[in-house]
Amino acid sequence: MSDRVRFAPSPTGFLHVGSARTALFNWLHARSTGGTYVLRIEDTDAERNRPEMTEGLLAELEWLGLTWDEGPFYQSQQKERHREVVQDLLDKELAYLCDADNEPVKGNQIKDGLAVRFRMPQGEIIEFEDVVRGTVSFATDDLEDFVIWRSNGTPMFLLANAVDDADMGITHAIRGEDLLSGVPKVILLLNAMGAEQPTYAHLPLLVNEQRKKLSKRRDDVSIADYRERGYLPEAMVNYLALLGWGPPDDVEIRPLEEIVELFAIEDVNKAAAFFDLKKLEFVNATHLRDLEKNDFIERAKPWIEGDATPWTSENFNQDRYLKMVDLVQEKLRTLSDLPRFVDFIFLEEPVEDPDSWNKAMVKAPFASEMLDGTFKALTDCEWNTETIKEAVTEVGESLGIKLGKAQAPIRVAITGRTVGPPLFEAIALCMDRQTVLDRIARARSRL
RNA sequence: GCCCCCAUCGUCUAGCGGCCUAGGACGCCUGCCUUUCACGCAGGUAACACGGGUUCAAAUCCCGUUGGGGGUGCCA
Numbered sequence: 046m047s048d049r050v051r052f053a054p055s056p057t058g059f060l061h062v063g064s065a066r067t068a069l070f071n072w073l074h075a076r077s078t079g080g081t082y083v084l085r086i087e088d089t090d091a092e093r094n095r096p097e098m099t100e101g102l103l104a105e106l107e108w109l110g111l112t113w114d115e116g117p118f119y120q121s122q123q124k125e126r127h128r129e130v131v132q133d134l135l136d137k138e139l140a141y142l143c144d145a146d147n148e149p150v151k152g153n154q155i156k157d158g159l160a161v162r163f164r165m166p167q168g169e170i171i172e173f174e175d176v177v178r179g180t181v182s183f184a185t186d187d188l189e190d191f192v193i194w195r196s197n198g199t200p201m202f203l204l205a206n207a208v209d210d211a212d213m214g215i216t217h218a219i220r221g222e223d224l225l226s227g228v229p230k231v232i233l234l235l236n237a238m239g240a241e242q243p244t245y246a247h248l249p250l251l252v253n254e255q256r257k258k259l260s261k262r263r264d265d266v267s268i269a270d271y272r273e274r275g276y277l278p279e280a281m282v283n284y285l286a287l288l289g290w291g292p293p294d295d296v297e298i299r300p301l302e303e304i305v306e307l308f309a310i311e312d313v314n315k316a317a318a319f320f321d322l323k324k325l326e327f328v329n330a331t332h333l334r335d336l337e338k339n340d341f342i343e344r345a346k347p348w349i350e351g352d353a354t355p356w357t358s359e360n361f362n363q364d365r366y367l368k369m370v371d372l373v374q375e376k377l378r379t380l381s382d383l384p385r386f387v388d389f390i391f392l393e394e395p396v397e398d399p400d401s402w403n404k405a406m407v408k409a410p411f412a413s414e415m416l417d418g419t420f421k422a423l424t425d426c427e428w429n430t431e432t433i434k435e436a437v438t439e440v441g442e443s444l445g446i447k448l449g450k451a452q453a454p455i456r457v458a459i460t461g462r463t464v465g466p467p468l469f470e471a472i473a474l475c476m477d478r479q480t481v482l483d484r485i486a487r488a489r490s491r492l
Numbered sequence: 493g494c495c496c497c498c499a500u501c502g503u504c505u506a507g508c509g510g511c512c513u514a515g516g517a518c519g520c521c522u523g524c525c526u527u528u529c530a531c532g533c534a535g536g537u538a539a540c541a542c543g544g545g546u547u548c549a550a551a552u553c554c555c556g557u558u559g560g561g562g563g564u565g566c567c568a
Contacts, residue, residue: 053568055567087568090567161566178498187494188564201567203568222563223568224562226495226496226497250498256560290505291504291516291517292505295505296517297517314505316498317498318503319504321504323503324517326530327517376531382530405528449526451527452528462528464529466529
């Protein structure tokens with residue numbers, strides 16, 4: 046029989062990077078073993094459960110390419126089944142009723158206003174084999190009776206989780222280590238139901254710089270935010286796969302299809318992993334660079350066409366943009382970097398970066414001579430990359446400075462920044478002479 | 493407090509008793525290239541937490557210590 050795994054998030058309204066990693070590892074296990082990947086929404090907490098909360102979750106999973114084979118199933122729809130199991134446990138006296146003060150109440154019938162607690166056996170050792178952690182064991186003496194049915198008539202997570210996994214024939218429970226200590230209770234529940242227990246695999250937690258579990262409150266954990274900040278889904282899953290697992294051939298940057306071939310849940314390691322934005326940026330930049338040009342253009346559209354662009358749609362020029370793509374694609378770390386690499390060709394005046402101005406103009410004693418000389422040289426030269434480069438080079442040489450330094454004031458005058466695309470190509474291909482001369486003159490007048 | 497888990501460069505990892513004077517990647521530093529750079533290339537920095545065992549041999553096995561994390565809800 047083939048493996049059945051599930052990703053079982055609670056509907057918190059967005060997809061967390063830690064959850065995404067769990068989803069990914071489940072998905073990888075299913076795909077690499079020919080198993081089935083089920084999506085189940087654990088929405089037993091009625092107060093927090095609103096249908097729109099799951100929409101974003103599903104959208105982000107699809108964006109990442111982690112599509113499911115079955116589901117989404119909603120745990121809340123199994124309520125009657127859950128009730129049946131709880132009642133059965135009451136009948137067998139493996140559970141008991143209790144009131145709001147946790148005082149036991151006589152009776153063996155589920156009743157509104159009363160919760161149901163599972164009776165923890167004494168003197169037992171619960172032991173299980175975790176695929177990533179090895180043998181793990183708990184003494185029931187350290188565990189307490191726990192609620193399986195709320196007084197408001199809804200099942201608790203442990204109960205619903207155990208019942209649903211059993212009913213759905215889940216063979217492998219792959220999830221975060223934060224759920225490890227709940228396992229003995231689930232095993233007790235499964236035993237009481239006479240159900241088989243799945244194989245467990247507890248993934249190492251994703252942590253922040255303080256080595257604490259990534260949290261919604263203090264850390265950037267929303268997959269949607271990363272999407273909006275210009276990260277590619279293939280980069281996200283690629284990076285996430287590297288947290289807690291490593292490719293046997295040391296090739297880290299690669300497509301998901303290859304990771305599927307190499308992945309094995311047994312190879313996942315135990316230690317918590319720091320979510321390193323720097324490395325994510327590197328992975329993203331690499332995937333961005335590897336994009337075929339048309340694909341890049343397609344993916345970049347939201348950053349080029351929306352209302353949020355620094356230029357107006359009338360000033361945008363598609364032909365010039367397409368020429369710029371060749372010059373900037375390899376330099377970007379995220380797609381959100383794109384606008385500021387190309388904005389100067391579409392704006393009336395370049396955006397002025399104060400640091401750049403200070404560095405290339407104020408602190409460079411030759412800045413005004415460079416601007417004057419270049420203005421003159423560009424007034425009547427031919428308009429192509431080589432002649433423009435030559436002109437700037439010559440002006441620089443006449444002042445005794447190399448091109449690297451000489452181009453800086455020109456770059457800042459025209460683009461507003463010291464960092465940007467190759468300057469002469471951008472000017473020759475995407476700007477007209479008058480605009481360039483105007484910008485040089487304007488910068489000169491401000492020195 | 494109690495229970496559970498974890499421990500290789502700053503970070504992510506390779507290593508599963510000898511191939512390890514510990515490999516790769518990110519970051520950082522240096523140099524080269526050069527039209528800036530967030531591109532490329534070549535180098536460099538840097539780790540087996542500590543203490544006991546076991547063994548001819550330990551990063552790899554065992555025990556302890558220390559450190560870190562997680563869990564201990566009528567949240568999931």
